[in-house]
Amino acid sequence: MGSETKQGDRPTGGATVWDVAQKAGVSAMTVSRVINGNASVSDKTREKVNKAIQELNYQVNVAARAARIGTLRVGLLYSNPSAAFLSAFLVGALGECSQTGAHLILENCDNLRSQRKAIDRLIADGADGILVPPPLCDSKAALKQLAEMGIPSVAVATAKPSQQMSAVRIDDYEGALTMTKHLLALGHTDIGFIKGDPEHTPAQLRYQAFIDAMREAGHHVPAERVAQGMFTYRSGLLAARELLAQPTRPTAIFASNDDMAAAVIAVAHGLHMQVPDDIAVCGFDDTPVATTVWPELTTIHQPITEMARSAVALLVEHIRARRAGQSYMPQHRLMPFTLVERESTEAHE
Amino acid sequence: MGSETKQGDRPTGGATVWDVAQKAGVSAMTVSRVINGNASVSDKTREKVNKAIQELNYQVNVAARAARIGTLRVGLLYSNPSAAFLSAFLVGALGECSQTGAHLILENCDNLRSQRKAIDRLIADGADGILVPPPLCDSKAALKQLAEMGIPSVAVATAKPSQQMSAVRIDDYEGALTMTKHLLALGHTDIGFIKGDPEHTPAQLRYQAFIDAMREAGHHVPAERVAQGMFTYRSGLLAARELLAQPTRPTAIFASNDDMAAAVIAVAHGLHMQVPDDIAVCGFDDTPVATTVWPELTTIHQPITEMARSAVALLVEHIRARRAGQSYMPQHRLMPFTLVERESTEAHE
């Protein structure tokens, strides 16, 4: 009936399966079947129902559904995250959850020792599936436990996802390739590189892509042009000093993330070098530090919010399939990245 | 009964109001009354019920409650947030929401022009109340609209909350007082100060506290020791250059937030000054940049996560009261801050 209660009904309408059923001349049951799309309904019936849904602007009441079906709980295992990553991720995950009517529950797990406990806690809190962002998505132990427990889970932003598990990511290799080609196109041929933490899967791919692109362009990369970093600002400081202490300096430095690139700028300024005139600098990830420092950083943008949204959607699919007793194949989703050109690599002379 | 369904029941138990009612020898209705605490129940009955709840480890099924009562939707109006603030805030808000069974819905509102629309959209999406973090909590227009619509809302981390509205914050004045006294205790008497964006209420209080603490300690603050900043890294760079270009330099600089303090360090290094030996530096807020830069920043920590939790609790109280037709008095909650001492102000000589 959709009577005018002021009790938290969706302000959008308040049409129920019943209203739809009446309008379509079928039973509520059939409407439910159409909504959920899994059972068999004749095409003719389906059409009638969909039409009624449209006309009534019907939207399922997720609360009522949850009361019957059980709440869908999506767990997020976050550990030592960059605030930028976490906030972008949460915005996406939350958006998708409220559309689906799922609840998002968080569990922090700072040191690797507590991983097992954190996962157990998440499950004790009723998580039906788990989202695994970096760096946990690269932890063999965590992945193994998840697999053994058979709980639906999705790795986000790992560079080398397991075949056994759903994943959402960008192509780190292509990203670093694009960035290197950008520097080459600007006329740089002598480029320094700062590697990231070898424990993180993207580090290796980004480095490999840099080397490959340079080789393909016919440029040799001598050992003294490559420094090891750990993805931290601090490690970037050290690596930058090393690269810039050489008798001849590179004309550009590609740091494998923004924090380290920011450190390169700080060191360059300390040496009274102008960026980008004396040295071009670029990063990776497009975190807030990229636009905080001056000059702002050229970098590769990862669509974290979209990736989180996508990961939740995948997870919910998996959970639903599991509840319905159906089997589910892990899916891998590749999202588009973007090269963001800013002042730190402005045209070379 | 708590039969063994695998359908998303709380793994913790599955006891229902019915189970509790039976055990306590009362009706389900009475159990409900005890849980919600608003209606009148005799003390004896209440005790019996509470005992049964404990023994059965009963927890309300928020989904079922939501199906009846309508989902409680908490809206968050975020705009141009620092990622650090947003992620800490979301972690707290989400934690409290999942305990209460409320849904968190997000709405971004980047430019001030779109405020009105963003609030309308939030309400169209069914928000029963709104969380207002900075900088919107200081926007007269937004606050006015919220007040006119009569929608429950809570300002978070504003320095000068309206009496008409609930608010959760720290005492910015006390915080800056504490920081200034810390510098004084380290032996600094000639201290520079970088002010924040005058549009943000905390900026004024932090500056006032600095001046008051200096005066109280018997130290005059000449005009050339104060620079205007805008809370951005960039503005901090300019302000720091101004302060350090003086013929005699201060021995310490108090920047009214961490981004600007980080800029001070960068400028100092550029001038080949050691921090903290040549100049001590401190910030405010304890954002991630405080521990990203080197040396790490002494700063004032705001318990953002706790504040968000508290704000959601306040909002839910208000919404419940409103639904029950009761009046509600706006509440102001003051949370404790902490002085975090790090390397950037280590003991002076």
Add this chain to the structure above:
DNA sequence: CTGAAAGCGCTTACAG
């Protein structure tokens, strides 16, 4: 392929 019935766990009137 489709429907009538019963129920998810809780709460809102309505009685007493």
Add this chain to the structure above:
DNA sequence: CTGAAAGCGCTTACAG
């Protein structure tokens, strides 16, 4: 102060 009944909107068996 307390309870029996009905219902929130949806979905799960059970029939046909």
